Amino acid sequence: MDLKTAEKHVKDLQNLLNQYSYEYYVLDTPSIPDAEYDKLLRELIEYEEQFPELRSSDSPTQRVGGAVLEMFEKVEHRSPMLSLGNAFNEADLRDFDRKVRQAVGDDVSYVCELKIDGLAVTLRYDDGFFAQGATRGDGTIGEDITENLKTIKSIPLKAKEPITIEVRGEAFMPKKSFEALNKAKEERGEEPFANPRNAAAGSLRQLDPKLAAKRNLDIFLYAMADVGETGVTSHSEGLDLLDRLGFKTNKERKKCANIDEVIAYVEGWVEKRPNLAYDIDGIVVKVDSLQQQLQLGTTAKSPRWAIAYKFPAEEVITTLRAIELSVGRTGVVTPTAILDPVRVAGTTVGRASLHNEDLIREKDIKIGDQVVVKKAGDIIPEVVNVLADRRTGEEVEFHMPSHCPECSSDLVRLEEEVALRCINPKCPAQIREGLIHFVSRNAMNIDGLGEKVISQLFSEHLIKDVADIYKLTYEQLIGLERMGEKSVNNLLRAIEASKSNSLEKLLFGLGIRHVGAKAAKTLAQQFETMGKLGSATLEELTAINEIGEKMADSVVTFFESEEVGELINELETAGVNMGYKGARPVSQEDSNSFFAGKTVVLTGKLEQLTRNEAKEKLEELGANVAGSVSKKTDLVVAGEDAGSKLAKAQDLGIEVWDEERLIRELKK
Incomplete structure (x- = not known):
């Protein structure tokens, strides 16, 4: 077969298999049997082996896992991946709603989504092709796990439109995949994973992508990092766009007109969550309007326009077998309960925090007691109370030592502290x-x-x-x-x-x-x-x-x-850097900058700066770089092919600069 004929066959097979994968893994409506898919995949592999120059980055054959990696490269996120504040009851949700309405008015709606218990990731697409995927890391810098993410079949290697976009989501391990993985590990005599979240995280941080490919992970995408030129004005519109582009979003989401509808949605899922094929640990509530999100802004750690409702803690009964002491880096000696292992909140728990001696006395905890243990999501398990009526008389009272269990130095209790502390700096x-x-x-x-x-x-x-x-x-x-x-x-x-x-x-x-x-x-x-x-x-x-x-x-x-x-x-x-490398805060000298305190919108294609570089330089000079044009916008910087944002700025009489003018001002 000549190269031209082979190229047509390969492209047809790639497109066909990608469509079948989309139907199976995203829409959950397979149109052909698995055997037929496997037959076509084998045919494609044979063509690509014969004509390796025809193997493209969006070919289904790229999902099997590439070469073993030496290490994960660090990736700096274009915009921070913030964590969410928590709500634990109806009062917390109503307090969140009150603060939102105080800031943006009463005309506010919310989107509720299931909080998937997995690993947060970000995916970048260039001209529609999957270019890079990374972990959340510390929110600013993550790890490049592109090759491992390619093995998740619900992640499209090519979007349905040639769009440049960064999307964020939660990779997870379905319950069936988790059970099969742990069964195989136990048969090999290996330690099983404690929960699906740990299993998903461990799978995506394998240096061998072939191992990740065997774990059968899945993903739900829940946001765009930047709506850019998409014309999207609300979070719900953004999710609908992700659907059209071929991404897998969670269909259990709901747009709610007010906080009462949010609370009703939350209460419904408290009961229904055990029936899901994957673990969730709460509900995420987001303000729908992107303009209102911008008004609300963020703290250093969390957006003010979103909150995570955490499901009530789960409680179980087990036996406390021993109390173990550990010395932390500040010298505090902490007692930990050693328990008969028990399953709670999706995790096997064998240890629980006891905090300090006063708590042990207050709860009358003895070694050998039957105890109630509570755990919710990522919260450290704790002993809630003792079932004193089940005591046999063989329980043993616990006493904190007078000397450090590590270095034998005297333990002291500093003024106004309940903890015992080892003050030996050489401990x-x-x-x-x-x-x-x-x-x-x-x-x-x-x-x-x-x-x-x-x-x-x-x-x-x-x-x-x-x-x-x-x-x-x-x-x-x-x-x-x-x-x-x-x-x-x-x-x-x-x-x-x-x-x-x-x-x-x-x-x-x-x-x-x-x-x-x-x-x-x-x-x-x-x-x-x-x-x-x-x-x-x-x-x-x-x-x-x-x-x-x-x-x-x-x-x-x-x-x-x-x-x-x-x-x-x-x-x-030794060569360790001793200087600050990030953007400095706006100082008094910056207050004289033209940009200080101004809201700036970037639109169109910039030639000399990337959008992110321009944003960083403006923010260093005190500007607020917004994603959409409004009456509060002070300046619009328009590059080539600027569209609706430029038109709106002109309608509102907002000052418009080209890139050359921006660069001149930045250099002043």
Whole structure:
């Protein structure tokens, strides 16, 4: 067969199989038997093997999983993937509604969607072709898992229109796939996954896409990252557009005219959710109007126009067999209940938090008691109460020790604290936990340095503080348990890559008391370098709105330590970045910028800047970059092929610039 004839056959087969997949995995209305699909797929594979130049990125053959990856590349999201605030009862939902209406008026409607218990991902399509997929990560930076996402058959490799778009959704493992996977793992003598969410996340973070392909994952898309030039004005319209483009959305969604309809929808699903073929852990409620979403805005972590209603906690009865003590990185000694494993809220639970000694006394908890355990979604399981009437007399009272279980130092209870604390700065448990915190995702995010590896390196005396991580060598690592050549090389590359992190990651990783991830970013933005922050006074720190006296005092005390100074010098010598790399907050000098406080809309195709670059530069100068034109818009920047937004701006008499004018002003 000649190439031209083969090309027609291949394209026809690709289009036909993609349509059959869409019918089967998205519409759930298969039009041919599985055997016929498999026959056509084998035929396509044979053609593509004979004519490899005809294999395209949207071919169904690309779903079987490509070559094993060395490691996941980092991906910076074009716009943040924010988390949602939570509601736990009707009062919380009505309070959310009240705040929304106070901000935008009473003419507001909502869209309710099932909150799928899976892994949040973002998918980018260029000219209709699936180009990249990534995990949520920390909301700003995720991991490139494109090859693994291609194995999910409900993700179209080519949209129904040649559109450039970024869509977001939840990848999940259906209950049947989860049961089959765990059955196979148990037959092989392996530890089963605790729940479908962990199984989905583990599958998509496999370095071998062929393993991900065997897991039979699925996805529901729930939003566009940016409506761009689509003309969409509401969230519900956006979901309808995703349907038309061939994406799989959840059909159980409902548009509600008011909060009473929202509450009725929520109450209905509390009862119906066990009948679903997948796990959900709540209902997401969103303001439908995109203009109203823009008015409401976001906090640093969450949109003000959406909330996640979490289903009521599930309670079960089990036996408390022991109480185990652990020492955290701040020295707090925490008791944990060791339970007879029991299934609750979709997870097998064998441990539960007891918080502190006062709680144990208050609830009269004894070893051997029958206890009620509660868990809701991701919330840590807790012991609710004891079934004292079931006691046999063999139960044993628990007493907190007077000495640290790790280093035998005296435990103290600081003023106004209920927790017992080990104040020995050389306590091995605190050092180990501090190391684990330093490499964690929200801190330096070093892939391959999980809790087990850190513990191993610490016990082998290869690391004693965080600076030692940057001194590790191939020779030190290759001899360790479960560390082959590929693992060692990947780990060393990840350590090297972490050196270029922005300052806030390092600050959070250092574990300064009272300084969380958000405060670390605020400090990094304000002072820009470690040196300037280290010499900041109490007065300079408390002058910042988000920094209170207690936190400021903690920062000053931290940097006064000689040991801290030596540690920072070691890190800097190792090549760890000591400066802030993100956009700085709008300062007083920026208030003189033309853009400060103005609402700007970008439309059409820009030639010298990408849309995202223009947006970032404008926001750095204090502008609010909006997605649609309204009476509140101050300026529209129109590139080539600008459409309805330009026309609306002209109708409203809004100032319009071309890209050349924008660039001139940005350079001032």
